[in-house]
Amino acid sequence: MILADFLLAQPWFVWLILLPLGGAASTFVLPRRVAPIGFCCALLILAGAVFSVCQLTATGSLTQAAGHWSAPLGIVLRADGLAVVMLATTAGVGFIISCYALGYFPARGHEPSRARYFWPLWLFVWAGCNALYVSADLFNLYVTLEIVTLAAVALTALEGGAPAVGAALRYLLTSLVGSLTYLAGVALLYAGWGTVDLSLLSQVLTEDPLSRTAMALMICGLLLKSALFPLHFWLPPAHGKAPAPVSAILSALVVKTAYVVLLRLWFEVFASFDRAMTAHLLGALGSAAIIWGSLMALRQERLKLLIAYSTVAQIGYLFLVFPLAGAETAATVWTAVILFMVAHACGKAAMFLVAGTIQQTAGHDRISQMAGAGGPIGVLAVVFALASVTIIGLPPSGGFFAKWLLLNAALATGQWWYCPVILTGSLLAAAYVTRVLSWAFLDVRRNVCPVSSRVMKWPPLALCLVALLLGLAAYGPVRVALTGAPVTGHVLVEQRP
Amino acid sequence: MNDLSVYAAAGILLFFIGLYALFFRRQLLRKILAANVMGSGVFLIFIGLVKQPGQSTDPVPQAMVLTGIIVTLCFTAAAIALAIRLKELNEEHHSATRPEDDFG
Numbered sequence: 055m056i057l058a059d060f061l062l063a064q065p066w067f068v069w070l071i072l073l074p075l076g077g078a079a080s081t082f083v084l085p086r087r088v089a090p091i092g093f094c095c096a097l098l099i100l101a102g103a104v105f106s107v108c109q110l111t112a113t114g115s116l117t118q119a120a121g122h123w124s125a126p127l128g129i130v131l132r133a134d135g136l137a138v139v140m141l142a143t144t145a146g147v148g149f150i151i152s153c154y155a156l157g158y159f160p161a162r163g164h165e166p167s168r169a170r171y172f173w174p175l176w177l178f179v180w181a182g183c184n185a186l187y188v189s190a191d192l193f194n195l196y197v198t199l200e201i202v203t204l205a206a207v208a209l210t211a212l213e214g215g216a217p218a219v220g221a222a223l224r225y226l227l228t229s230l231v232g233s234l235t236y237l238a239g240v241a242l243l244y245a246g247w248g249t250v251d252l253s254l255l256s257q258v259l260t261e262d263p264l265s266r267t268a269m270a271l272m273i274c275g276l277l278l279k280s281a282l283f284p285l286h287f288w289l290p291p292a293h294g295k296a297p298a299p300v301s302a303i304l305s306a307l308v309v310k311t312a313y314v315v316l317l318r319l320w321f322e323v324f325a326s327f328d329r330a331m332t333a334h335l336l337g338a339l340g341s342a343a344i345i346w347g348s349l350m351a352l353r354q355e356r357l358k359l360l361i362a363y364s365t366v367a368q369i370g371y372l373f374l375v376f377p378l379a380g381a382e383t384a385a386t387v388w389t390a391v392i393l394f395m396v397a398h399a400c401g402k403a404a405m406f407l408v409a410g411t412i413q414q415t416a417g418h419d420r421i422s423q424m425a426g427a428g429g430p431i432g433v434l435a436v437v438f439a440l441a442s443v444t445i446i447g448l449p450p451s452g453g454f455f456a457k458w459l460l461l462n463a464a465l466a467t468g469q470w471w472y473c474p475v476i477l478t479g480s481l482l483a484a485a486y487v488t489r490v491l492s493w494a495f496l497d498v499r500r501n502v503c504p505v506s507s508r509v510m511k512w513p514p515l516a517l518c519l520v521a522l523l524l525g526l527a528a529y530g531p532v533r534v535a536l537t538g539a540p541v542t543g544h545v546l547v548e549q550r551p
Numbered sequence: 552m553n554d555l556s557v558y559a560a561a562g563i564l565l566f567f568i569g570l571y572a573l574f575f576r577r578q579l580l581r582k583i584l585a586a587n588v589m590g591s592g593v594f595l596i597f598i599g600l601v602k603q604p605g606q607s608t609d610p611v612p613q614a615m616v617l618t619g620i621i622v623t624l625c626f627t628a629a630a631i632a633l634a635i636r637l638k639e640l641n642e643e644h645h646s647a648t649r650p651e652d653d654f655g
Contacts, residue, residue, distance in 0.1 A: 127611070193615050200622045204629060211633060216640040223579070223633045230586045230626050231573060237619060238566060238593045244612060245600035 066106035067133040078177035092173035096152035103145030115538030132190040134538035140187040155299040157509030178205035192250040209300045221291035228288040236275030242268035279312035283343030293362035298410020306403035321540045337377030341475040343370030348482030357419040383463040384541035390459035392535040397452025400521035404441035407514035435494035442487040444521040452524030466547040562595030590623040
């Protein structure tokens, strides 16, 4: 009993920030033990995330003033439903990516330096993500976004070739523009209202030209960082050229960080504004992203670029939330988007990991030359198909339930035109996945392929199964996501004819 | 117009000059410099808009700007390191096989 009270009283979400930071720093002190340190950190973070989910369900959302300096002056950290779901997703997906990375970057291989740089940078990304989810302060959100971006850029350049370094540089400059634009918005808000704390701002903020300009600047900056069409130009080369575990980290976790900030701004800070036009603009761009990203994915010659364009399309779904969030559908879209982020993180990470295994087995990732690889690629292609079930949105995956909730919200708010967009996106996703599968199974002439290690086969399969069965256990994440959420209402809205 | 909003106006001007140069200049070094100009613009807006005349100086935006300067410095260092590496790689490539298009 005393132990349970002690465990419940710990600020676990703070440990989730400090652990990866400490781990990353200690890899510089012990450069020969990078992989064990990184893996131990991943295990501990997973345990911490489990504790923080238990804590949230037991006591509700928690706040912690950093250094006991309270709101207007200090930085408030807050673990509400959204934050804890994202912490847990990052911990789960990150743990499995870490397992895979043990096999992908062998410490005693011919390129030990890649493992030495991968682990500290990955732990920095992880610390930045965790800190971002729990920040309740606009300026701290900026700083954490920058930590994530800087480490992610370095991870992108890990491959080392000119295309990868070029893609990393473009990623860096683009996100620098995005974050400076966001920071300009923060400056305007501070000038007008004298605080950057989310909850204080949402109490005092009134609609005037200054705050509307700030809103426009912050949304533009975050759109650039979350790669919404037509600002997605930096994403496919960066995600396609990086090593497979890095692509998984970037596509599954890093892209979502800017979106989480946007979600917090939209539903908390600027909740009282008249934003119908902005919402419809974001919805239109999201729809364009779904169609354009899927069509581009259909045309790609390389598997990893195909998956990267699929990410562009899937980001589009996240932005349908803004027009669909009506008075009574707010809880529906809030649940839908969180479920979608979790499902996409699992599915997309699994796709990139299995693409990495295919690349190492076959020696390339050209889709048209996968024909005839037979046995070893055939099994991996099945894992790829399982991972794509949630991306397409077939039941019982998490992606299916998220899309179902979005359709429900579209019908309940009378915006039926989003329904064909959502369904066309699913159809196109099925088309580009089937294209990969059709090549892989076309011809069963067997080539000699190196046998990939177990640690590179099982992690993607585990992630696939999580994504696939998420729909059946959706009640858990939905209940956690609605704890302390800034929305009220029913999750499923009844349809009226 | 008081003297502080002159700073803010200059900041807005710098922001857009940097944004323009970042998109329309082709050389990498100019792009990196343009990002720095943009950053300086944002910091000027921060300091220029926040300080109301007649009151004592608010230290919070100064702390924030200082943090922002450090972040921009890190980004510039990373960008320059990547640009140098890219140039080396392109030169190797150049001498080895075929002319490669210059990034940027």
